[in-house]
Amino acid sequence: DFLRALHEVQPAFGAAINTLEMYRLNGMLDCGERHRHIQEMATTLVEQVRRSERTPLLTCLLEGPSGSGKTAMAATIAIDSDFPFIKVISAENMVGHTESSKCGVIAKVFEDAYKSPFSIIILDDIERLLEYVNIGPRFSNLILQTLLVLLKKIPPKGRKLLVLGTTSMPRVLESMDLVGAFNVSLHVPVLNRADITKVLESLNVFAKQDINNAVTALDEEIPIKRLLMLVEMAAQGKSGQGAEEVYAGRSKIDIDHFYDCLHDLAS
Amino acid sequence: DFLRALHEVQPAFGAAINTLEMYRLNGMLDCGERHRHIQEMATTLVEQVRRSERTPLLTCLLEGPSGSGKTAMAATIAIDSDFPFIKVISAENMVGHTESSKCGVIAKVFEDAYKSPFSIIILDDIERLLEYVNIGPRFSNLILQTLLVLLKKIPPKGRKLLVLGTTSMPRVLESMDLVGAFNVSLHVPVLNRADITKVLESLNVFAKQDINNAVTALDEEIPIKRLLMLVEMAAQGKSGQGAEEVYAGRSKIDIDHFYDCLHDLAS
Amino acid sequence: DFLRALHEVQPAFGAAINTLEMYRLNGMLDCGERHRHIQEMATTLVEQVRRSERTPLLTCLLEGPSGSGKTAMAATIAIDSDFPFIKVISAENMVGHTESSKCGVIAKVFEDAYKSPFSIIILDDIERLLEYVNIGPRFSNLILQTLLVLLKKIPPKGRKLLVLGTTSMPRVLESMDLVGAFNVSLHVPVLNRADITKVLESLNVFAKQDINNAVTALDEEIPIKRLLMLVEMAAQGKSGQGAEEVYAGRSKIDIDHFYDCLHDLAS
Amino acid sequence: DFLRALHEVQPAFGAAINTLEMYRLNGMLDCGERHRHIQEMATTLVEQVRRSERTPLLTCLLEGPSGSGKTAMAATIAIDSDFPFIKVISAENMVGHTESSKCGVIAKVFEDAYKSPFSIIILDDIERLLEYVNIGPRFSNLILQTLLVLLKKIPPKGRKLLVLGTTSMPRVLESMDLVGAFNVSLHVPVLNRADITKVLESLNVFAKQDINNAVTALDEEIPIKRLLMLVEMAAQGKSGQGAEEVYAGRSKIDIDHFYDCLHDLAS
């Protein structure tokens, strides 16, 4: 059962997992049909890599708006794979590195992966790895070329590798021929009304009659990450008494205060 | 009471505060409803960071025209927070540094902040930190990427961080995806007629009947910083006798001399 | 007989061949008339280099869409030539090298080739060697100039050299005067309906009556590489039981599952 | 009396002054009402810096066409201020320096200024300091950022600083946000008919009846610097006998020869 799996997130294989958990600090909630289908497809890819002798390498891109849950999803796929080698390549761990030092780190992770029978590498926030900015535009061609090559390089005999990339700028990556360099590309959507309702119900922080009001107030699609932050703000309460009571189920979010928070965030 | 708090600015927690005071050399005057609302929202954010266990990181951008009071406001929020770690990252302290040395300084401040339970970092005048100039345009992508990453990096378990940014070029930062990298973005406005009246009244340097004349002469919105400089010039008097008598309340600004100063500054 | 030759791929001259085999991991299937004609022309060029005293140097470019089989074809021509010196110049083996170090490697391979009476050099994925990206566009002019010169440099007396280049960006290379730098340029096409039918028949993974359905579902031209990956995915089966039974001929691909895979890949 | 002051230029406070005198080699003549007003405003600013406790820093830009007298005027303001620390930052003294070495020199001058109770820094020909050229355009962003920061940096407690900038490219500086970085911006104009007449009268090198002819021949506005060069050329005389007799008042410039010089210079 997919939903159960989503909630049963728990440390399993030591240190690596602890770090991976960082990427889904707010847990994995049921975000509706579309999120579920992505995770199922990803599971199929994991299986193909595990079993097929003709597929030493599979590469899959998760793309979608900022905050739509790409990184948390990639982390979840990796954790659930049971693969012995899992590594996240993220700009966070390379602040201040030169381009070529970043390339070195990236190449090293792939080389390490080639030594394990089954590996998953997460290329998180590829535009950030590429030091991309839309003015110019500028980016590190050194890193781009490294990724373009490594995404196609066949691991040595007997080694299997699944690469999961995430990006919120698929069109930028497209223009760099990076999207086509992945075997599969999956779109992670923001939440629609139905999805939002599901998430708010499972959070259980609104009085029943207020859920609909809250959804209506949102009036638009919203990424899961932003929705969770909005709820957190509202849960602090008007007088800033803190959210503990709400999350403990002992009180509910005041819907008017929720409207205020929504208004301030939107401005 | 907000107004009282504004005026009660006084050194409180040692050296750090002394430095922070530098950023509001002319004190904090009541600049009207809109300024007050911003400061209240900022206070709420401080409280969320202090209390919420699910909010290890909050980031807030103060944007508005040159001289509208952003830096003084950020300094005031930080001083009022009582947080044990407060640091300003400003281009002033990095004159002549290379891009990568600036990145080093910035990263170091964040690392230091991660060691304190509650921290505030002020990124002052972000366009200047980025060495931005509109011709080209040019800027340091190295520093930009460092900020983009650090603004999203979750502090280690148990650490809380509030980042306050200031800028007078929100559209430039927007085009660099820097505005979206902040959780909240607040607009600090220039003063309108009502605000100016309030400020001039509280300064008490004009004869009562002249306040209205002065406001009318200004005829436009004006940033608080520029208004205070104009008053200072006018207070020197025609013959340059100095402003002491005026500020001491023993004499008033000659309204005709004020008109002259206004005219010269405008040319 | 050409077809037989295609299937009789087997290690022959030691280590070099083992490496070359890597480039046609999925074997060489009969891909129809057009693929065959290219391979015949290539054979003629090999013979001219081998025999003509007036042709110390011949250069031939294989260009065609991504996955159309260029690299596998170049590897096959080289293996079949029996030439004592065969070397692939590929970005894969130069990850992280500087431009000038790449130039050094390339020049070294040519110098080594000049020492053998008969040599073949494969310049694989020339756009990748050039570190090309369409934004800017950017590429290594150092490497480009090196290629432009080496493609025209006559080997020393008594030495014969055939250079085979591959690219999926012929128009980019054209704009760099690189296409004209080759003596001959051959287009490697994607598979059409007839070609696809032939490939699927020879793979023998569909029930006879399903081949036509599969071809119809594809509805478009498809590169051989992508077709083989699609078949592999479908062969895993709905419940991920693995493809062994299918390739062993003990079961066939479920045509409905094939449709699903096709749909997911296309999205 | 302003006119008298203008003519009474004479060494007063040692070496620094001697160097400053270099910038007004041809003395200070009465150039009319507009020049006088600028110098009066500048004097007011000097007084505000000297007296106001709330004005530790004032910055003023003198902008106007090439040769209109900006540098000579800035030097005169500085000399007349009696301030103990006066320094000119000029590209002339940094020929061949690297960008970063120039930044070092600039920063050093400001640091030295911060040690004196009252200081004046002249940033002469800012476009030249910035190594600006209109093709590209190109300029040193390193130096620009240094100026942008230093123009806003408040001197330490008890120190007062007046910065005088000069430029003949205000629009260029505007596009770099450098004009707005100054508190005050004053326009130094070229001479009009009335101004020219005044200057020629005070020079006393034409026969009375020829002054009007000369002014009419000029027919346009002319910068003071160019007018003085033209007079010098004409004073040499047709046969190149030298200008001594003319300046000594023993002979007058031949108006026809003046016409010739004017014509040659204009071509």
Next chain:
Amino acid sequence: DFLRALHEVQPAFGAAINTLEMYRLNGMLDCGERHRHIQEMATTLVEQVRRSERTPLLTCLLEGPSGSGKTAMAATIAIDSDFPFIKVISAENMVGHTESSKCGVIAKVFEDAYKSPFSIIILDDIERLLEYVNIGPRFSNLILQTLLVLLKKIPPKGRKLLVLGTTSMPRVLESMDLVGAFNVSLHVPVLNRADITKVLESLNVFAKQDINNAVTALDEEIPIKRLLMLVEMAAQGKSGQGAEEVYAGRSKIDIDHFYDCLHDLAS
């Protein structure tokens, strides 16, 4: 007699000549009136340099489409000159050199030339020397400036220098002011019908009645280099038996096989 001279190419003055011969591996055939006129003009220039005391330096550019025979012609002019110093500056011998190292090599060749009473320097394929590529466009300005200066620098007293440049991109060189830097500029054309007929007759590889067929099949102008390669391919024969019989005059090229080769090359 010009024609005889063309065919009498034979080593004459040691090593230098041996190297020069490399540039006309396929000999010098009579390519018609236009080619002859160029070679005559070049001879005149050689004589002027040899004899005129007022012409220490003459520079001549041979420009024309790729393969039209420029390099072979320059080599022939140099060989025929009998000058004691002859040197070819070519990108081939500088693969992997840095820009400034290339400049060093170029400057050294000129300095060496200045030491000989009569010298010829061939600047072969100037666009390649300049590392030119049409994207950007990019090229080495360092090398360009070196050429622009050396092409105008008068040799020391008593030294005579003829510089022969070749290029297939005259318009590019024009835009760099390089064409105008040469005293004379000569256009080397591709072969027309009459020229082709002449060449094929003198090669004597077709049956008499087939020459006309071959010329008609070509249907367009063709550069001498490409024509010779096409003949070589056709001479290998359908079954790849080799061209010896044909060149030895013992058999003729099969005209149908010639048509096939032509078709494959054109595709």
Next chain:
Amino acid sequence: DFLRALHEVQPAFGAAINTLEMYRLNGMLDCGERHRHIQEMATTLVEQVRRSERTPLLTCLLEGPSGSGKTAMAATIAIDSDFPFIKVISAENMVGHTESSKCGVIAKVFEDAYKSPFSIIILDDIERLLEYVNIGPRFSNLILQTLLVLLKKIPPKGRKLLVLGTTSMPRVLESMDLVGAFNVSLHVPVLNRADITKVLESLNVFAKQDINNAVTALDEEIPIKRLLMLVEMAAQGKSGQGAEEVYAGRSKIDIDHFYDCLHDLAS
């Protein structure tokens, strides 16, 4: 008398002059009224620098089409000045230098000049000094800024300096604000019919009746340098017998051969 002076060019003050003579290898012929006027104006400037105490620095630009005689004219002015310090700054003597090393050389020449009471510096072919190329365009901003500053820097007390610049790209220099940096700018024209006639008469290499034919054949304006080269070529004679007889006055140029040379040069 100007004409006599023109012809009386002869070594006078040692080595420096010998080098300067290099720049007018073909002597100075009477090129008509316009050339003469330029030289007269230049003489006036030399006198002003020599005599005026108020003119420590004069700068003059000679601009005109390629080959119009600018360098020869500047050399002549310098030679005729009798000034003790004369130096040519030319790209010819700095082949292969880095930008900053060129700046060093330039600055050194100016410093040396400041030590002599009267100096002339010739900045020859300024676009070449600037490494200018019209593609991009590119040039050395380092050198440009050095020139912009040095052209305005007043020599130390008691030193006099005349700077003569030459360029065939006045519009390029204009766009760099370099033209305005000179006090005077003079246009050196190509020869018109009358000028050409004068030059050909004084050369005395045509039969009297042929001068008119030659002028008519030219049909356009032509720079003096190109005219002299054309005459030299024609003087070699059809059979390349050499020009000695012609220059010695013992024979005349064959007008038909002159037409041929003209035609070949024009193609």
